[in-house]
Amino acid sequence: MSRQFWPLYGLRLTTPRLELTLPDGEVLDELARVAADGVHDEASMPFSVPWTDGSPQDRARATFQHVLGTIAEWRPEKWTLSLAVRCEGKTVGRQDLMTEDFPVTREGETGSWLGLAHQGRGIGTEMRAAMLHLAFEGLGARHVTSGAMTDNASSLRVSEKLGYRPDGLMVESVRGEARTVLRLRLPREAWEAHRTVPVEVTGLEPCRELFGA
Structure with a gap:
């Protein structure tokens, strides 16, 4: 993918075990396959938008469309x-960071999922720590x-x-049922007090205009 016209393809967040990047064609295919293999127990629904309902092919396509949609709809304001x-x-x-009018609000929201086969190893904490480092x-x-x-x-344990x-x-309303969501907030000073994961960010400078930062 062209970094000349979309420099976000050159952005990299690295931790001791992980690398986070905007997925190109090959990595996006891999990500879709991970989603197809499942991200949670089918008896539960941890997401407000039940995008994991349906067949493995449905989950793979939803993942593909989501990532490409974020690129197509990207504006510095949102x-x-x-x-x-x-x-x-x-x-x-996958690890997401979402925001609107960031230069004014200086606030973003995180969201993520991890393939079932990779859960229980502390990866969820490490990947969110990487995105928090980028944000703050x-x-x-x-x-x-x-x-x-x-x-x-x-x-909730990861957030804590x-x-x-x-x-x-x-x-x-999720699947036609009322579900209670706990909102969580991380101020900068609390992030600084709980930093334990070393994170390195490369390729950020060419992206600043796109971030509106």
């Missing part, structure tokens, strides 16, 4: 950075928010370890 996560050379999941250290965020169903213990604080409850 963007979603959707990075593929690779662990020791293998694609394992790279782009100058003041707050980052997230959210999880109140029964999603694994996601990284310093997020409860920020109220929301009720959403």
Whole structure:
């Protein structure tokens, strides 16, 4: 993919085990296959938008369309950075950062998923730590928010370890049922106090105009 016209393809976040990049064709295919293999127990639904319902092919296509859609719809005033996560050379999941009017609000929201085969190894914490480093250290965020169903213990544990604080409850309609979501907020000072994962960011400078930063 051309970095000349879309420099985000040159952005890289690295941690001791992980590399996060905007997926090109080959990595995007790998990411779609990870989604097809499943990202959660089918008896539960951890997402407000139940994009994982349907067949493995449906999940793969939803992943493909989501990533390409974020590129097509990107504006400095409103963007979603959707990075593929690779662990020791293998694609394992996706980490997103979303925001609107970032130069004014200095606030973003994280979202992510991890393939079932790769859960329980601390990867979820490490990949979110990488994106938080980009948001706070790279782009100058003041707050980052997230959210999880109140029964999603694994996601809530990740947020707690990284310093997020409860920020109220929301009720959403998911699969025709009312589900309670706990909003979470991470101020800059709390992020600084809970930093444990070393992160390196490369390729950011050519992207600053796109970020509106």
